[in-house]
Amino acid sequence: MVHKALLTCLSVFIILSCGDDHIRTYTLPKQVQSQPEMDLPTNVEPANLQLSWTKPDGWQPSEGSSMRLASFDFPNKGDTGDISLIQLGGDGGGIAANINRWRTQLGLQPVIASLIENEISRIQGKLGEYIFTHIRNEESGQAFLCAIIPSGKVTFFVKMSSNTETAAAGEVDFKSFCSSLHFK
Amino acid sequence: MIRILKDPRIFVITIVWMMVLVFAGTIAQKDMGLFAAQNKFFSSWIVWLWYFPFPGGRLTMVIITVNLLFFFFNKSIWKLKKLGIVILHIGGILLLVGGGLTAIYSTEGNMIIDEGAYSDFVEDYHNMELAVVNTTHQKFDSYTVFDQPMLKNGKELHHLHLPFKMKVLNFYKNCEPIRRDTDPGVHYKGMMKNFTLSNQPVAKEDNRNRPGILLEISGTGTTTDGIYGLFLGQSIPQSITVHNDLFELAFRRQRTYLPFSIELIDFKKVLHPGTNMAKSYSSEVNLIENGIGKKKLIQMNEPLRHGGYTFYQASFMEGQHRETTVLAAVKNYGRMFPYISSIIMCIGLLFHLCIKMPDLFKRKKS
Numbered sequence: 001m002v003h004k005a006l007l008t009c010l011s012v013f014i015i016l017s018c019g020d021d022h023i024r025t026y027t028l029p030k031q032v033q034s035q036p037e038m039d040l041p042t043n044v045e046p047a048n049l050q051l052s053w054t055k056p057d058g059w060q061p062s063e064g065s066s067m068r069l070a071s072f073d074f075p076n077k078g079d080t081g082d083i084s085l086i087q088l089g090g091d092g093g094g095i096a097a098n099i100n101r102w103r104t105q106l107g108l109q110p111v112i113a114s115l116i117e118n119e120i121s122r123i124q125g126k127l128g129e130y131i132f133t134h135i136r137n138e139e140s141g142q143a144f145l146c147a148i149i150p151s152g153k154v155t156f157f158v159k160m161s162s163n164t165e166t167a168a169a170g171e172v173d174f175k176s177f178c179s180s181l182h183f184k
Numbered sequence: 185m186i187r188i189l190k191d192p193r194i195f196v197i198t199i200v201w202m203m204v205l206v207f208a209g210t211i212a213q214k215d216m217g218l219f220a221a222q223n224k225f226f227s228s229w230i231v232w233l234w235y236f237p238f239p240g241g242r243l244t245m246v247i248i249t250v251n252l253l254f255f256f257f258n259k260s261i262w263k264l265k266k267l268g269i270v271i272l273h274i275g276g277i278l279l280l281v282g283g284g285l286t287a288i289y290s291t292e293g294n295m296i297i298d299e300g301a302y303s304d305f306v307e308d309y310h311n312m313e314l315a316v317v318n319t320t321h322q323k324f325d326s327y328t329v330f331d332q333p334m335l336k337n338g339k340e341l342h343h344l345h346l347p348f349k350m351k352v353l354n355f356y357k358n359c360e361p362i363r364r365d366t367d368p369g370v371h372y373k374g375m376m377k378n379f380t381l382s383n384q385p386v387a388k389e390d391n392r393n394r395p396g397i398l399l400e401i402s403g404t405g406t407t408t409d410g411i412y413g414l415f416l417g418q419s420i421p422q423s424i425t426v427h428n429d430l431f432e433l434a435f436r437r438q439r440t441y442l443p444f445s446i447e448l449i450d451f452k453k454v455l456h457p458g459t460n461m462a463k464s465y466s467s468e469v470n471l472i473e474n475g476i477g478k479k480k481l482i483q484m485n486e487p488l489r490h491g492g493y494t495f496y497q498a499s500f501m502e503g504q505h506r507e508t509t510v511l512a513a514v515k516n517y518g519r520m521f522p523y524i525s526s527i528i529m530c531i532g533l534l535f536h537l538c539i540k541m542p543d544l545f546k547r548k549k550s
Contacts, residue, residue, distance in 0.1 A: 022331040025345055026441070027324045067361060067379055067420075091501055091508075093394075093417055100392055104385070105360070110392065 051087075051156070054180035056173035059083065074160065074170050081145075081162035081170050083177075092155040095120070095131055095148055102144050102159075106137040125179035127151045132175060136164050143167035147178040156181060190254035198239075198248045205231070205241055217388030219310060227287065242287065249280045268536025275529030282521020290516040291440060295495065297448040299506040302472065304445035306493070306513040308438035312395050312416070315439075316346060317432045331438060335397060347426050349403045358384040359396035359415055373401075373410035374422045381413050397435050444473035444491055451500055451507040465497050467509040482511065492517075 051069060055061075059072040067086060074081035092098065099119055100110035111119060120133045130149040137143070143164040149156040158178050160170060188194075209225035216224070225231055228240030239247065255261070255273055262270075293306040311332045318326040328345045335341075341350040359381040368377055381396045396415035401408065404426045412422055414435035422433040447470040454463045466483035471490060482488045488495040498512035 022334045023343060024329045024331070025327060025343070026329075027326045028441070029324050030319075030322075067363070067375065088417060094501065097392060100387075101394070104387060104392065110387070110389075 050184045051085075052182055052184045053085075053177060056177055058170075058173060059177070069156075074162070074166065074173070076162070076166040076169050079163045079166045081160045081166045083158065083160045083174070085181075086157050087154050088157065089154055091150065092148070092157060098148060098157070099133055099135070099146070102133075102135055102146055106135055106142055106144060107140055108135065108137055123147075123175060123179060125149065126182035127156070130178060132178065134167065134171060136167065138164065145171060145174045147174070149178060149181060186254060186257050189250060190257050191251070192255075194251045195248060198244050198251070201239065202241070202244050202248075205244065208233075209241075215388070217390070219390045220388060245280060245283060245287075249277060249284070252277050252280070265539055268532050268534075268539055271532030271535055272529050273532075275525045275527075275532055278521055278525035278528060282518035282525060285518035285521070286516050290514070290518065292512065292514045293437070293440070294498070295446065295511040295513045296501075296508060297446060297467075297469075297511070298508045299448050299451055302445045302447035302470075305439045305441045307436070308440070310390050311438040313436060313438040314341070314350075314397065314399075314414070315434045315436060316350075317434065318345070318429055319432055320429045329439075346431075347404065347429065348401050348408075351400045351402070352397060353400055353411065354381070354398040356381055356383055356396040356398075356415075357386045358393035360384050360394070361396075361413075361415060371411050373408070374412050374424075375418070375420070376411055376413040379413065381415060395435070399433075442491065442493070444471060446471055446495070446511070447477070448509050449479070451509045453500065453507070465500055465509075467497060467511065482509075494519075 053070070055072070056074075058076075059074050062071045062073045062082070068084050069087055070085040072083040074083060093101075096116045099116055103110055119135075120131045122129050123132050127149055128151070130147055132145075132147050135144045135146065141163050143162060143166075145160040145162075145167050147156075147158040149158065158174070158181075160167065160174055162170070205225050209221050212225065213221035224240075226241035229243045230237045231240040232238075252273055256270075260266070291306070291308065293308040295303050295306050297303045312335065313332060314330045314335060316328045316330075318328075326345065328343050330341050335352050335355050337352055337355055339352045341352065342348075361375070361379045362382045364378055364380050368380075376398075381398060384394075387393050394416050396413065399412045399414070401410060401412060401424065403409070404424075406426070408424050408426055412424075412433065414422055414433055416435060416437070418435070424431050424433065448467055449470055450468040452466045452468070454465075455461060456463045464484055466481060469480050469482060469488070470477040471480050471488070473491075480488050482495055482497050484497050487497070492515050494514045494516070496512040496514070497509070499510035501508040501510065
């Protein structure tokens with residue numbers, strides 16, 4: 001009797017462990033913003049706000065896409081820096097995660113979150129303080145100039161991908177472009 | 185059979201094997217990351233070392249549990265003198281059952297709340313979901329959600345709530361949306377007309393990956409049929425219209441909705457004097473249930489426990505005008521088991537000591 005009870009308990013436990021219900025359905029009330037956006041003028045819908053900037057002279061507009069808000073080429077001594085401006089919701093994944101993602105793309109080791117401050121500089125632009133980082137892989141000769149520009153509920157990301165020489169030559173213009181971003 | 189299952193040597197061997205697994209898992213996590221090492225060594229039934237299969241952590245624990253359960257088939261233990269040992273074994277089994285419940289049913293994730301905003305869902309740390317949201321109704325949205333185990337390459341996804349079928353063409357553990365250089369053709373729709381998802385090396389820490397999915401939608405009988413791509417953190421949602429119903433497709437971290445919500449009233453960070461290093465963080469929150477709010481404080485080592493969940497202060501994000509708190513939310517059905525089983529085992533040991541005490545004195549005198 002005791003044998004059977006124990007074996008039954010064990011079987012029930014194993015059967016319960018093997019559930020395969022991976023489709024869920026539910027209804028929720030439509031999500032309503034809990035408060036007006038603090039960083040944008042409250043009398044204007046965010047969709048109506050247009051981002052504006054001052055393009056450096058050496059940059060040429062390149063073919064855009066639905067993902068990029070703007071796209072530029074920076075020709076320099078046979079190389080071309082590809083500059084993109086995109087917008088992501090929230091913090092876009094955060095500073096540490098993005099910097100480490102870019103480092104990984106360049107074949108560099110990620111850095112621990114507490115040392116991220118050594119990799120970045122904070123610059124004051126027209127949209128407020130933003131993060132700038134210059135990531136180089138001397139072995140491959142590739143580099144990224146990246147800026148993370150928070151603005152209310154969205155974050156703008158500006159990135160230039162090029163060789164190390166072009167990145168060094170374009171750093172001043174890159175920063176001036178990032179600092180010039182503002183809403184019309 | 186029972187004689188084999190109750191053999192105490194099985195217990196000794198499996199405990200030694202568990203030590204080996206703990207050692208190997210601890211060493212391996214340096215290279216493969218904590219989550220992957222946990223899955224490979226401790227949450228698995230079989231662990232492959234080179235080309236040889238060995239019992240994984242989960243199978244080893246089941247063997248130990250079964251072995252301890254069959255210990256009760258020993259007729260010789262059902263005596264008053266052995267009562268302490270029996271209680272000790274019951275405590276051990278409870279500890280293992282608690283571990284089993286935790287392994288199978290516990291969930292953990294993040295709840296991210298801006299100051300002044302509220303949240304009523306927890307996002308899983310690791311697992312993703314594909315949510316198909318029918319947004320046609322004016323007052324509510326209908327969700328049909330496919331969990332990550334269903335999102336395997338080649339898997340067909342359909343549900344009676346959906347007037348179309350989906351097929352997973354590719355599931356990316358880590359991907360990067362890259363602009364297309366060539367004409368994509370008529371099959372690609374939405375973001376995929378301009379972008380392609382490029383497979384990237386998987387980072388050992390899961391939160392550094394950006395998962396994505398390539399889906400084929402069919403059965404609408406319209407030009408909506410085609411190939412769509414989604415990735416984590418996509419700022420522009422993918423919408424499709426089928427027979428006058430508007431659907432949004434979202435590929436996001438698996439969400440568990442709670443029967444209550446938490447509003448962040450204020451987040452406070454105290455720095456060590458003269459440095460930028462945080463000394464402590466705390467979140468003053470409003471716990472809202474059935475329309476009634478209760479103010480609570482969550483700070484380091486002082487979590488909020490409610491509705492079976494425990495909310496710990498895990499991290500924060502600083503914005504220009506407000507801060508965002510990151511709470512680690514854990515639901516663990518086996519939470520009380522270690523406490524209860526430890527007490528039972530202590531009682532068992534004390535009982536055994538008391539029973540054996542007269543024998544010890546007798547031996548000493550002789």
